[in-house]
Amino acid sequence: MTPIRFSPSSLKEGRWYEYVVRFALGGAATVFTGLVSSHYGASVGGLFLALPAIFCASATLIEKHEIRKKREAGLAGERRGQQAAALDAIGATLGALGMLAFAAVFWLTVESSVLGAFAVASIAWLAVSVAAWCARRKTRAVRSSGATRRNSGSATSRSHSGL
Amino acid sequence: MTEYVIRFLLGGTVVSAFAMLGDILRPKSFAGLFGAAPSVALATLGIAIYRHGGGYAALQSRSMMAGAIALSVYSVVVCHVLVRARIRALPATVLALAAWLVVAFGLLFLAGGQT
Numbered sequence: 001m002t003p004i005r006f007s008p009s010s011l012k013e014g015r016w017y018e019y020v021v022r023f024a025l026g027g028a029a030t031v032f033t034g035l036v037s038s039h040y041g042a043s044v045g046g047l048f049l050a051l052p053a054i055f056c057a058s059a060t061l062i063e064k065h066e067i068r069k070k071r072e073a074g075l076a077g078e079r080r081g082q083q084a085a086a087l088d089a090i091g092a093t094l095g096a097l098g099m100l101a102f103a104a105v106f107w108l109t110v111e112s113s114v115l116g117a118f119a120v121a122s123i124a125w126l127a128v129s130v131a132a133w134c135a136r137r138k139t140r141a142v143r144s145s146g147a148t149r150r151n152s153g154s155a156t157s158r159s160h161s162g163l
Numbered sequence: 164m165t166e167y168v169i170r171f172l173l174g175g176t177v178v179s180a181f182a183m184l185g186d187i188l189r190p191k192s193f194a195g196l197f198g199a200a201p202s203v204a205l206a207t208l209g210i211a212i213y214r215h216g217g218g219y220a221a222l223q224s225r226s227m228m229a230g231a232i233a234l235s236v237y238s239v240v241v242c243h244v245l246v247r248a249r250i251r252a253l254p255a256t257v258l259a260l261a262a263w264l265v266v267a268f269g270l271l272f273l274a275g276g277q278t
Contacts, residue, residue, distance in 0.1 A: 005188075006188060006189075010189075011183065026174045026175040028174075029203050035167075037223065046222065047230040055199065058198045062252070082249060082251070084191055085255075087192050088194065092199040095199025098199065110212070114217060122205075136192075
């Protein structure tokens with residue numbers, strides 16, 4: 001199982017304007033959510049708290065970084081870039097489950113304690129996201145070891161039948 | 164006006180912080196968890212409580228549950244489009260927004276969303 005690790009050098013791959021774009025997109029998404037809430041009410045506005053605007057920017061940047069890395073090595077890199085963005089999307093699928101937990105816990109607790117709601121909902125987001133990620137890794141590891149065993153089993157039977 | 168400037172700065176800061184955290188984490192699928200972090204929600208819900216109270220924020224977070232389910236569907240669609248249709252990330256993520264809108268508003272409609 002691949003361990004979770006920090007790679008601070010990845011920050012050097014980004015250009016300054018990419019961080020500005022992300023800041024601006026984050027700010028714009030928050031302003032947009034506020035505008036929707038004030039025009040169409042809290043229910044419709046609440047939907048946009050989970051708007052994937054930031055994900056669009058992140059996936060595009062990840063693809064760009066992979067392509068840049070491959071081009072520096074003299075390769076095309078488009079396919080690798082798409083695969084890296086697809087991996088990010090898998091993570092976002094699992095993170096969305098955490099976001100669902102965040103929203104549910106916040107909804108249930110905010111009227112009793114505001115600070116408590118933020119704290120408990122954030123913990124719920126982190127716990128559910130990480131648990132979903134670990135469960136997916138484990139399932140994949142079990143599946144791939146089963147496939148390896150099946151392959152080696154059929155190779156052994158083939159070698160026995162050849163004796 | 165001041166409220167929207169505060170929203171912009173707060174939203175930009177929280178989103179950038181989560182995005183940078185995602186940048187430095189490996190493997191990539193784990194970093195992707197931060198692509199679905201409740202960053203806009205953290206900034207917006209704080210302001211909602213300050214301006215309208217806990218009841219308003221509770222209503223927003225209830226709808227956010229539908230948005231989160233839609234986000235999950237959206238991410239699956241993006242992943243499949245990238246792997247199978249082999250189109251670039253920007254058009255894939257923008258086109259898949261249609262799936263997010265359909266699922267999010269569909270769930271809100273089914274739940275009898277009140278405004």
